[in-house]
Amino acid sequence: GDSVTQMEGPVTLSEEAFLTINCTYTATGYPSLFWYVQYPGEGLQLLLKATKADDKGSNKGFEATYRKETTSFHLEKGSVQVSDSAVYFCALSDPDFGNEKLTFGTGTRLTIIP
Amino acid sequence: EPEVTQTPSHQVTQMGQEVILRCVPISNHLYFYWYRQILGQKVEFLVSFYNNEISEKSEIFDDQFSVERPDGSNFTLKIRSTKLEDSAMYFCASSFQTGFNYGYTFGSGTRLTVV
Numbered sequence: 001g002d003s004v005t006q007m008e009g010p011v012t013l014s015e016e017a018f019l020t021i022n023c024t025y026t027a028t029g030y031p032s033l034f035w036y037v038q039y040p041g042e043g044l045q046l047l048l049k050a051t052k053a054d055d056k057g058s059n060k061g062f063e064a065t066y067r068k069e070t071t072s073f074h075l076e077k078g079s080v081q082v083s084d085s086a087v088y089f090c091a092l093s094d095p096d097f098g099n100e101k102l103t104f105g106t107g108t109r110l111t112i113i114p
Numbered sequence: 115e116p117e118v119t120q121t122p123s124h125q126v127t128q129m130g131q132e133v134i135l136r137c138v139p140i141s142n143h144l145y146f147y148w149y150r151q152i153l154g155q156k157v158e159f160l161v162s163f164y165n166n167e168i169s170e171k172s173e174i175f176d177d178q179f180s181v182e183r184p185d186g187s188n189f190t191l192k193i194r195s196t197k198l199e200d201s202a203m204y205f206c207a208s209s210f211q212t213g214f215n216y217g218y219t220f221g222s223g224t225r226l227t228v229v
Binding site: 091 | 222
């Protein structure tokens, strides 16, 4: 079945550091890929998405590129801020599997220190 | 920006009691979902709902669970006889088209504590 493997956390960085959170996936079809963010005490918010190979999703300075050849969708940000502290979830939805559900990774907790 | 609204934000219930978690999806959305997140674990799919019927459910969604859209605006998740292991954050989500093209909008969740 489909699965998402995420870089284990927690990750602690200093403000303005470069961020990479790795995500790889296994899917039977040609999935769409997502990054969701969960700020403390809040629900899941869509951060960015990509629906086909080589697409780059971007939002709030975060980027991720859909790499079919490496089955990856790594999240990057050039200069993190304290306000980026949250849990980040990589997810996929596989239309060829005949459903609309999201399969999530385990989440990576990111803490940015001033 | 339109929101998915969940109530209550936190519910404490005794083991064996019935609970109903409520969600108001975005008004023009057609697809509805429940997910849960046990503390410290991954977010897990429970059920999807379209055209007034379940379109898919996971193995977690056993006979103790049911969903309903009683009045065209609310979307509820009922747990008939809660167990300790049902303690989790439950997220409702909705989408206009099938989620894989659009991504869902999630609510802020209901934290269910079974004691």
